[in-house]
Amino acid sequence: MTERLAEAVNELVVANRILAHEGVVDAFGHVSMRHPENPSRFLLSRSRAPELVVADDIRAFGFDGEPIEDRGERLYGERPIHGSIYAARPDVMAVVHSHSFEVIPFGIADLRLRPVVHVCAPIGADIPVWDIRDKFGPTNLLVLTNEQGQDLARCLGTGRVALMRGHGSVAAAGSLREAVMTAIYLQVNARLQLQLVGCGPINALTPEEIALCTERQFGPLALRKAWDYWVARCGYQGS
Amino acid sequence: MTERLAEAVNELVVANRILAHEGVVDAFGHVSMRHPENPSRFLLSRSRAPELVVADDIRAFGFDGEPIEDRGERLYGERPIHGSIYAARPDVMAVVHSHSFEVIPFGIADLRLRPVVHVCAPIGADIPVWDIRDKFGPTNLLVLTNEQGQDLARCLGTGRVALMRGHGSVAAAGSLREAVMTAIYLQVNARLQLQLVGCGPINALTPEEIALCTERQFGPLALRKAWDYWVARCGYQGS
Amino acid sequence: MTERLAEAVNELVVANRILAHEGVVDAFGHVSMRHPENPSRFLLSRSRAPELVVADDIRAFGFDGEPIEDRGERLYGERPIHGSIYAARPDVMAVVHSHSFEVIPFGIADLRLRPVVHVCAPIGADIPVWDIRDKFGPTNLLVLTNEQGQDLARCLGTGRVALMRGHGSVAAAGSLREAVMTAIYLQVNARLQLQLVGCGPINALTPEEIALCTERQFGPLALRKAWDYWVARCGYQGS
Amino acid sequence: MTERLAEAVNELVVANRILAHEGVVDAFGHVSMRHPENPSRFLLSRSRAPELVVADDIRAFGFDGEPIEDRGERLYGERPIHGSIYAARPDVMAVVHSHSFEVIPFGIADLRLRPVVHVCAPIGADIPVWDIRDKFGPTNLLVLTNEQGQDLARCLGTGRVALMRGHGSVAAAGSLREAVMTAIYLQVNARLQLQLVGCGPINALTPEEIALCTERQFGPLALRKAWDYWVARCGYQGS
Numbered sequence: 001m002t003e004r005l006a007e008a009v010n011e012l013v014v015a016n017r018i019l020a021h022e023g024v025v026d027a028f029g030h031v032s033m034r035h036p037e038n039p040s041r042f043l044l045s046r047s048r049a050p051e052l053v054v055a056d057d058i059r060a061f062g063f064d065g066e067p068i069e070d071r072g073e074r075l076y077g078e079r080p081i082h083g084s085i086y087a088a089r090p091d092v093m094a095v096v097h098s099h100s101f102e103v104i105p106f107g108i109a110d111l112r113l114r115p116v117v118h119v120c121a122p123i124g125a126d127i128p129v130w131d132i133r134d135k136f137g138p139t140n141l142l143v144l145t146n147e148q149g150q151d152l153a154r155c156l157g158t159g160r161v162a163l164m165r166g167h168g169s170v171a172a173a174g175s176l177r178e179a180v181m182t183a184i185y186l187q188v189n190a191r192l193q194l195q196l197v198g199c200g201p202i203n204a205l206t207p208e209e210i211a212l213c214t215e216r217q218f219g220p221l222a223l224r225k226a227w228d229y230w231v232a233r234c235g236y237q238g239s
Numbered sequence: 240m241t242e243r244l245a246e247a248v249n250e251l252v253v254a255n256r257i258l259a260h261e262g263v264v265d266a267f268g269h270v271s272m273r274h275p276e277n278p279s280r281f282l283l284s285r286s287r288a289p290e291l292v293v294a295d296d297i298r299a300f301g302f303d304g305e306p307i308e309d310r311g312e313r314l315y316g317e318r319p320i321h322g323s324i325y326a327a328r329p330d331v332m333a334v335v336h337s338h339s340f341e342v343i344p345f346g347i348a349d350l351r352l353r354p355v356v357h358v359c360a361p362i363g364a365d366i367p368v369w370d371i372r373d374k375f376g377p378t379n380l381l382v383l384t385n386e387q388g389q390d391l392a393r394c395l396g397t398g399r400v401a402l403m404r405g406h407g408s409v410a411a412a413g414s415l416r417e418a419v420m421t422a423i424y425l426q427v428n429a430r431l432q433l434q435l436v437g438c439g440p441i442n443a444l445t446p447e448e449i450a451l452c453t454e455r456q457f458g459p460l461a462l463r464k465a466w467d468y469w470v471a472r473c474g475y476q477g478s
Numbered sequence: 479m480t481e482r483l484a485e486a487v488n489e490l491v492v493a494n495r496i497l498a499h500e501g502v503v504d505a506f507g508h509v510s511m512r513h514p515e516n517p518s519r520f521l522l523s524r525s526r527a528p529e530l531v532v533a534d535d536i537r538a539f540g541f542d543g544e545p546i547e548d549r550g551e552r553l554y555g556e557r558p559i560h561g562s563i564y565a566a567r568p569d570v571m572a573v574v575h576s577h578s579f580e581v582i583p584f585g586i587a588d589l590r591l592r593p594v595v596h597v598c599a600p601i602g603a604d605i606p607v608w609d610i611r612d613k614f615g616p617t618n619l620l621v622l623t624n625e626q627g628q629d630l631a632r633c634l635g636t637g638r639v640a641l642m643r644g645h646g647s648v649a650a651a652g653s654l655r656e657a658v659m660t661a662i663y664l665q666v667n668a669r670l671q672l673q674l675v676g677c678g679p680i681n682a683l684t685p686e687e688i689a690l691c692t693e694r695q696f697g698p699l700a701l702r703k704a705w706d707y708w709v710a711r712c713g714y715q716g717s
Numbered sequence: 718m719t720e721r722l723a724e725a726v727n728e729l730v731v732a733n734r735i736l737a738h739e740g741v742v743d744a745f746g747h748v749s750m751r752h753p754e755n756p757s758r759f760l761l762s763r764s765r766a767p768e769l770v771v772a773d774d775i776r777a778f779g780f781d782g783e784p785i786e787d788r789g790e791r792l793y794g795e796r797p798i799h800g801s802i803y804a805a806r807p808d809v810m811a812v813v814h815s816h817s818f819e820v821i822p823f824g825i826a827d828l829r830l831r832p833v834v835h836v837c838a839p840i841g842a843d844i845p846v847w848d849i850r851d852k853f854g855p856t857n858l859l860v861l862t863n864e865q866g867q868d869l870a871r872c873l874g875t876g877r878v879a880l881m882r883g884h885g886s887v888a889a890a891g892s893l894r895e896a897v898m899t900a901i902y903l904q905v906n907a908r909l910q911l912q913l914v915g916c917g918p919i920n921a922l923t924p925e926e927i928a929l930c931t932e933r934q935f936g937p938l939a940l941r942k943a944w945d946y947w948v949a950r951c952g953y954q955g956s
Contacts (some may be wrong), residue, residue: 529948
C-alpha cells in the first residue's frame with residue numbers, strides 16, 4: 001500500500017469514528033471516499049458498525065458495488081448508494097449515509113429542511129426527499145440494487161444532501177472532511193428546526209447567504225478547526 | 240452448569256447491561272430469556288437494577304413465576320409478566336419489560352405509536368395499550384399476579400410489543416438479541432414520533448414494508464452488527 | 479462523632495453526589511437531613527456545589543437556620559427553606575431544594591404537574607406553586623428569611639413537593655432516600671409531561687393509584703434497588 | 718510575562734474549556750478578556766476550537782482586531798466582535814461569542830427570549846436581535862470588519878446579551894466569570910423557554926426581580942460556587 005493510500009484509509013477510519021461519536025450513525029450507516037489513486041473506485045469498510053471500524057476493515061470497490069478483491073466476507077448491503085453517486089458525480093469525493101434520528105423526521109412529515117444558521121449552509125437551499133416506494137414499490141427500504149442507487153443519485157442531482165423517506169439521508173461532497181461536516185451540521189440544522197415546530201415562519205438563510213457561508217465553512221480554516229475538534233472529541237486519531 | 244447454559248446466562252447479563260446503557264431501563268425494568276435446556280422455564284436476575292446484574296444473579300423460574308430453587312432472597316415482583324408471556328407464546332424466547340421515558344407518553348395520551356423508519360419495523364404495525372385498571376381496578380400498576388400477567392399476555396396477542404398505561408412496555412421476540420433490538424428501537428421510534436407532535440400526518444411504513452424491514456433487521460447481518468455495537472458501547476462483554 | 483452520625487453524614491454526601499449526577503442540581507441547589515441524634519437540628523453542607531461536597535463540609539443547624547457552631551465560613555443563603563420545613567413537619571426527615579430545568583416550566587406556565595407513571599407517584603396528586611412575590615413583593619427570589627421559609631412551608635402543607643415560581647422546587651420526605659427518589663422522579667415526570675404538551679388530555683394516575691404506587695416505591699425493595707443504582711452511576715460511595 | 722498576566726491567561730484558557738464542556742461552543746465560538754495590564758487591548762486565542770485552547774495560544778490584540786505581535790498565524794476571523802465591544806463599552810471586561818444551538822432559535826423565529834428563572838437573570842430584560850443583512854446585505858454572516866463589529870456593538874447597547882440572526886449570540890460582562898455565567902445561563906434560559914413553546918403566556922421575571930437576581934448571581938458567593946463547579950466538570954484547572 002502506498003503512503004498516500006494509507007493516509008486516505010486512516011482518514012476514512014477517523015471519519016467513521018467521528019460520525020459515530022457525534023451520533024450521526026449508530027449501529028448502522030457508513031461513510032466512503034473515492035479511491036485516491038483510482039477515481040473509478042471507492043473505499044468503504046466491510047460490514048461493521050462505524051464505531052468499531054479499523055484500517056484493516058477498509059476495502060476497495062468498483063462503481064457497481066463489487067469488491068475489487070473477493071474475500072467472501074460480509075459487506076454492507078447498501079454499497080449501491082456509494083457506487084451510484086460516485087458514478088454520477090465526478091465532483092463527489094466522499095459520501096456519508098446515515099440514519100440520524102433528528103434528520104429522519106424531515107423525510108416523513110410535511111416539514112421543509114433548509115439552512116437556518118451559517119455553519120449549516122453546506123446542506124444547500126433545496127434538499128430533495130427520495131422515496132424508494134415511488135419507483136420500486138414495497139421494499140425493505142434499503143438501497144440494494146444499482147438501479148435503486150442510480151435513482152437515488154438522480155434525486156440527489158447536483159446537491160450535497162438528499163433525504164430518504166423512512167430511512168435516513170445521504171451527504172455527498174468534494175472531500176471527506178466536507179462530507180463529514182455536511183452530515184454533522186445536517187443533524188444540527190434538523191435539531192434547530194425541530195425546536196421551532198409550531199413557532200410560525202423561520203427567518204432562514206437566503207440563497208446568496210448559503211453560497212457565501214458554504215464557501216467559508218469549506219475554506220481550510222473552518223474545515224481544519226472543526227476536524228481537529230471532532231478528532232479530539234472522538235478520541236481516535238488513527239495510526 | 241453446562242457450557243450452553245453458561246453461555247445463555249452470560250448473554251443475558253450482557254443484555255441487562257446493554258439495555259441500561261442505552262437508557263431503556265433505569266433502576267427498574269428487567270429482561271428474561273427462555274431456559275435454553277428446558278423450554279418450560281425462564282432465566283431472570285434476582286432483584287437488582289439491570290446495570291448491576293452479574294452472572295451470579297441469574298435464576299431459573301417456572302411459568303408460575305416461582306423460582307426453581309427457593310433461596311429466600313429478593314426477587315422482582317413482576318415475574319408474572321415473563322412467565323405469562325412464555326406460557327402463552329411458545330415462539331417467544333426473550334422478554335424485555337421497561338419504563339423507557341420516551342415510550343411512556345404513547346400509553347397515556349392520544350398518540351399512536353407505529354414504525355416510521357426501517358430499523359424500527361420490528362415493533363410491528365399494531366401496538367396495543369394495556370390498562371391494568373380496566374380489569375383490576377385501582378392498583379400500584381405492577382403486574383404482580385399471574386392473572387394480571389395473563390391478561391397482559393392476551394393483550395400482547397401475537398405481536399412483539401404492548402404498551403402499559405402509566406407504567407411502561409413489554410417487548411417479546413424470538414431470540415434475546417431480537418428482543419433487545421426491539422426494545423431499543425421501540426425507544427428510538429417513540430423519540431422520532433415525539434419530535435413530530437403537531438406536525439400533521441406522518442408518512443409511516445406500510446404493513447408490507449414493516450414485514451420486509453423486520454426480516455432484514457432480524458437477519459444475522461444486522462443483528463450481529465448491532466449487537467457488537469451495543470456491547471462495545473456498554474463496555475461489558477461478560478466473562 | 480458517633481458512628482451513627484458519621485453514617486448519616488456519609489449518606490448525605492452520597493445524596494449530594496447522586497442529585498448532581500442525575501442533573502437534579504447544578505452549581506446550585508442543596509439537600510439536608512434531620513440530625514439523627516437531635517430532631518431539632520438538621521445537617522447541611524456549607525456553601526458548595528453539591529457535586530463537590532465531602533463529609534468535612536457537613537454542618538449542623540438549628541431550625542432558625544443558624545449553624546450550631548459558628549466558624550465564620552460561607553453558608554447557603556437559603557437555609558430557611560430547610561429549617562422552616564423541619565419545624566413545620568415533624569414527619570419530614572430530609573429536604574431537597576433544586577432548580578431542575580425540566581421542573582421549572584411547571585412553575586411559570588399554565589401547566590399542571592401530576593404523576594403520570596407509577597415510579598413518579600410519590601410527588602403526589604396536588605402540587606402547589608409558591609410565588610414569593612405574592613407576599614414579599616419584588617425580591618431576588620431566594621428564600622433568605624425565616625418568614626419566607628415559613629410561608630413556603632405553609633404552601634407545601636402536608637405534601638412532598640412544592641414548586642417555586644421562577645426559581646425551582648422543594649421535595650420533602652420521611653427519609654433521605656425517599657426525598658432523593660422524589661426529587662429525581664419529579665424531574666422524570668416533568669420531562670414526560672413536557673413531551674406531551676399539545677397532545678390533548680393525559681391519562682394520569684388516579685389518587686388511589688398514587689397512594690398504592692407510592693407505598694410500593696417507598697418500600698424497602700424499590701428504594702434500595704434504586705439507591706444502589708444511583709450510587710453506581712455517580713461513582714461515589716462515600717468513605 | 719507578569720504573574721498577573723499569567724493568571725489572566727490561565728483563567729481565559731479555563732473559560733474556553735468550560736464553555737466547550739457545557740456545550741455553549743462547539744468547533745466554533747470564542748471567548749476574550751480585556752488585557753489586565755492594558756485596558757486598550759484584549760486577550761484571545763489564535764484560531765482553535767475552544768476545547769483545544771492552551772495558554773500558548775493566547776494572543777493580545779488592539780481594538781482594531783490586529784494582533785500586537787504579527788506571527789503570520791491563523792487567527793479567528795471574527796476578532797471585530799471583541800474589539801468593537803471593548804472599544805464601545807469600557808465597563809466590559811470579557812466577551813463570549815457562541816453558536817449555542819438552543820439560543821439560535823430565538824434569533825430566527827418570532828420568539829422573545831427573556832429571563833424566566835433567577836439564575837438566568839443576568840441575560841437582562843431586553844435582548845436585541847442583530848441582523849447583519851439589515852445594513853450589510855448578503856454576507857457569510859460572519860462579523861469580519863470593524864464596521865460590522867461596531868454595528869453589532871451599537872445593537873448590544875448597554876446590555877449584556879445580543880442575538881445574531883442565523884449565527885449565534887454575544888455575551889459581554891464586567892468580568893470573565895460573569896461573562897461565562899451569562900453565556901451558560903443564556904443557554905439554560907433558552908432551553909427552558911423552548912420547552913414551553915405553545916403553552917401560552919409565561920410568568921417571567923419582572924425588571925425589578927431581574928435587577929435583584931443579577932446582583933445576587935454576580936455576588937462573590939454565587940459566582941465562585943458556580944465557577945468551582947464548572948471547573949470540576951470540565952476537568953481542566955489550567956497550570
